[in-house]
Amino acid sequence: MKNLKKGVFLFILPLLAFTAAHKFYISVTNVNYSEKDDALQITSRLFLDDMNAVLKERYGIQPKLGIKAESELNREYFEKYLRSKFTVEIDGKTVPYTFLGKKYDTDMVICYPEVPKINLLGVSTIAITNELLTDMYYDQQNVVHFKVKGQKKSYVLVKSDTKGMLNL
Template identity: 35%
Template sequence: MKINKLLLFFLIATIFSFTSHKYYLSLTQIKFKENAKAVQIITSVFMDDIELALNKDYNIDLQLTTKKELENNDIYFEKYLKSKLSFKVNDIAANFNYIGKEYEGDLVYFYLEIDNINQVKSIDIDNKILIKHFPEQQNLIKSKVGSKNKSILLTKENHQNKFKY
């Protein structure tokens, strides 16, 4: 049933992408890697949206994927993500390490990791990425711990969730 809802969501998102109104969506994928004793996180956002948000918030001019791109832009990305994205693992606040970013098409992928995690019984997430600048922003969260997959769509009004495994 949840898979059907997820497929329906992506179908609707695809339809909206062909209309004149822009659709604001990010995807955060969370996966517990037991052998690495780490929770690995990949967050993808539209490049133009994150660029606009950081330029306004930090009074900078990122100019992503151009010759004029700021060399130290990872400082701003990390600062922004740490202010808009937080986690608890097993009800304990968990700081993530910013590993880096990658550009692909019109998306930016951010790689994050929470280390020294032996097991995962629950993950709390608070995701306010891009909500300040785009009130219609929706942040899809997908998680996998062992064989259990869970997902939720977070919004400005509901930007927190707890996954129990």
């Protein structure tokens, strides 16, 4: 019996050694309104390795986001990708945003888009389209949390449904 247990263990051990843990593909975006600045302040958190992979795949570069040797070209491609996959709409019209920058926190890149001077009093809907990383990872989920004018709403956006809207 002891040899049988040892044999089963030795049989299963190599199988477990080649089993990789499933990786989650997720980003989290918070959309808040600042009365003081009269602006939609947006914070998006993405996995750094996923962003490096998508920039390499999409633009054919060897990105080095998150290291001291990050080049201006890498920063330009990051912003270009962000603007192509992340849009903000107010009352059904796409509005421009200012990309304030990004920072790194361990294995995450945190970026800061902002829509200035939106005059929230006349706004009835705010929508976010977030297609970040869905062109690279089929199971990518982009969570969006709205917190505007006392209204809170959250969405889990996926490749087939990339838009979340808050009605005010």
